Amino acid sequence: MVREKDVCWEFAEKLDGNKVRCKFCLRVLNGGISRLKHHLSRLPSKGVNPCSKVRDDVTDRVRSIIASKEEGKENSNTKKQRLAEAKSPGNISASKALMSVEAMTPIAKVFPSITPVGSSSLNDQENAERSIALFFFENKLDFSVARSTSYQLMIDAVTKCSHGFRGPSAEILKTAWLERIKSEVSLQWKDIEKEWATTGCTIIAETWTDNKSRALINFLVSSPSRTFFHRSVDASSYFKNTKCLADLFDSVIQDFGSENVVQIIIDSALNYTGIANHIVQHYGTIFVSPCASHCLNLILEEFSKIDWVSRCILQAQTISKFIYNNASLLDLMKKFTGGQELIRTGITKSVSNFLSLQSMLKQKSRLKHMFHSPEYSTNSSYANKPQSLSCIDIIEDNDFWRAVEESVAISEPFLKVLREVSGGKPAVGCIYEFMTRAKDSLRTYYIMDENKCKAFLDIVDRKWQNQLHSPLHAAAAFLNPSIQYNPEIKFLGSIKEDFFRVLEKLLPTPDLRRDITNQILTFTKATGMFSCNLAMEARDMVSPGLWWEQYGDSAPVLQRVAIRILSQVCSTSTFERHWSTFQQIHSEKRNKIDKETLNDLVYINYNLKLSRQLKTKSSEADPIQCDDIDMTSEWVEETENPSPTTQWLDRFGSALDGSDLNTRQFNAAIFGANDHIFGL
DSSP, X not given: XXXXXXXXXXXXXXXXXXXEEETTTOOEEESTHHHHHHHHHTOOOTXXXXXXXXXXXXXXXXXHHHHHHHXXXXXXXXXXXXXXXXXXXXXXXXXXXXXXXXXXXXXXXHOTTSOOTTOTTSOHHHHHHHHHHHHHHHTTOOGGGGGSHHHHHHHHHHHTSOTTOOOOOHXXXXXXXXXXXXXXXXXXXXXHHTTHHHHOEEEEEEEEEOTXXXXXXXXXXXXXXXXXXXXXXXXXXXXXXXXXXXHHHHHHHHHHOTTTEEEEEEOTTSOHHHHHHHHHHHOTTOEEEEOHHHHHHHXXXXXXXXXXXXXXXXXXXXXXXXXXXXXXXXHHHHHHHTTOOSOOOBSSHHHHHHHHHHHHHHTHHHHHXXXXXXXXXXXXXXXXXXXHHHHHHHHTOHHHHHHHHHXXXXXXXXXXXXXXXXXXXXXXXXXXXXXXXXXXXXHHHTTXXXXXXXXXXXXXXXXXXXXXXXXXXXXXXXXXXXXXXOTTOOOHHHHHHHHHHHHHHHSOSHHHHTTHHHHHHHHHTTOGGGGSHHHHHTTTTSOHHHHHHHHOTTSHHHHHHHHHHHTOOOOOTTSOBOHHHHHXXXXXXXXXXXXXXXXXXXXXXXXXXXHHHHHHOOTTSOTTBOSSOOTTSTTTOOOSSOOHHHHHHHHHTTOBSSSOHHHHHHHHHHHOTTOOSSOO
16 A cells, blocks of 8 residues: 555545645645645645645655655666666575565564665765654654754764764663763752852742542742752642641752742642641741732633623634634635734633634734635635634624724733743742733723723732732832832832831841841932942843842842842743653552652753753743644634543643644554653
C-alpha cells in the first residue's frame, strides 16, 4: 500500500477518491500524497496553495523528501548501472551482506521504502537530518523538543568530536550524567540563594487534584533573578489534614530558611485559611497570599456568567464552530482575514472567551464581507447548511455586536492586569494600582448605567476583598515611588494603616523600629537622596525594588524592608506544569530506585525549562495567550460530557507540559496517557 510506505501520510487524512486532508490547515486536496507534499513544502508548484499552518520542521523534512526524489530521477541511469553492478557475480556476496544488515535493523523494517543511511542519493547534511528524524520518531519525542536550546547545543558539540564518537549509554545517562547535571543545576540555585539575604524570596505552592482523590503539590521558590522548582509532594493521604499540611510547609520553609522567606503563595485548592493561620502564628515575618492570576481569572469567569455576556459568547461560538469545522470555509475565512485566526486560546477558559471576542470584533467587517461574498453564497458545501442561516442572522444582528463591544470593553482592563502580573516579574508593588485603575475603567464606561456598573463592581470587590487583597499588596503600593509621588493617586490614605501593620510585623522590636518614623517622612516628603534628579527621573523608569536599592540610602531600615517587599511576585501563571511527569513520580507501580531517578529528572527538566523561559522571553509575547489554537475548546468543538482531565485543562489552558497542544493530544491518542516519558 502506498499509504503505508510514504512517511508523509502522518500529516494527512485519506478521503474518498484521490483526496487527502492536511492535518495542519484542514484543506482538502485533489491528487493524493504528491500534491500534499508540495502543499506542506510551501514551494510554489503545480498550482498547490502552500499550507499556512504547517510547522517549520515538517516543511524542512518534506522539502528534503522532494529534493531526494528529484535527485533520484536525475540520477536514475547511474542508479540502474550501480544496481546492475551489484547483481554481477563479483558483487553477489557484498549485496547479500548489505541485505542481511538491513534485515537486522529495526528501523529498516519499519521504514522499508526509505533510502538506507549512507545512500549516495543523500548528502551528509541529509543523512544527519534523517538520522535525527528517525531518533525522534522511534522514541516518540515531541517535535517541540527541536525548539529547545540544548537541542542545537548537543548537535554543535557532537560535530566537534572526531569520527567514531559514540553517545553515552543508557546506564551512564541514568547514573553519572544525571548526578552531574543535577549538581550543576543545584549550583545555579546556590548562586541565586545569595541574593535572598537582601531581596528575600517567595515560596509558591501549586496544587493538582484529580477524580481519584490524589493531590500533588509542587513547590517552587522565586526571587528577582529567577524561579526554581524545588520538589513535588504527593499529599493525597493528608490533603484535608491541616496539621499534616502545616508540617509539610514547615519543612519547605526550613529548606529555604525562614529568615529568607517573605511570602508564600497558595492556590485555593489547599486549605488556605488553616495553613495561613499556622504560618502567621509560627512565623512572624512571613506573609501568605493568594495567586493574583487565579483571582483575576475568577473575576473574568464571573463576568462571563452574566446572562447577556454568556449569550454573546454562545452566539460568537456558533460562528466560530461553523467556520472551524468546515475546511473549505476555514480557507475562505483565512482569505478574507489575511491569514489571521478568528479566535484565540488563552491560559484559561475565561481568558480564551474574552480574547476570542476581541479577535472577532477586529474581524467584524471582514466576516460580514465574507458571508455576503459570491464565493460564500455559491458554495453549496456550507452556504446551504442550517448553521449558515444562523450565523448570517448573528452577523447581521446589531445587538450581538453591541454585546461583543461591551464585553470587550469591560474585560480588557482586567486582562491587562492579568498580563502585568503574569509576566514573571516582581509585581506585588503594582497590583493595587492595577486593580484600582481597572475599577475606574468600569465606572467610566458605565457612567450612564449605574445598575450594570454596580453588578460588575460587586463581582470585582467581592473577589478583591475576599481573595486577592493583602496587607502586603497595600504596603508594596505605598513603597512604590511611581505611586507615592503621583498626585493623581487617591488611595494612599486608605492603605497607610496596612502599611504600618506590615512594618510592625517585619520590624517587631523597638530596636529595629528606631528612627523609622523619620525615615518614612524622609521618603514621603522626598528629601535627602530621594530628592536628587536621578531618583526623581527613575521613579517611573526602573523597577521599584531597584529604585530603593539605588536611592534609598537616606532611609536605611526602610530601604531594607522596601527591597524585600517589592522584590516579590504575586502570581504563578508563568510557570509550566508537567503533571503527566509528576504523576509518574508518585506512581505506586514504581520501585524506590526508579522513583528517585525520576525525581532527579523532573528537577532537572523543570529547572532547565524555567531557565529557557527566562532567557527566551520576548517583550512582545502575550503571557496570557497561547501560540496554538486549542482545537478541543468550545470555540471549535463542543464536548457534552467533559472528562476530569478536560475540566482541569480548562483551568490552566494549553500552557501545560510543552507549547504544542495538538502534538500532546496526538501523543496521548497514539501512545496513551500513561506512556512512560523517561522509559524507566
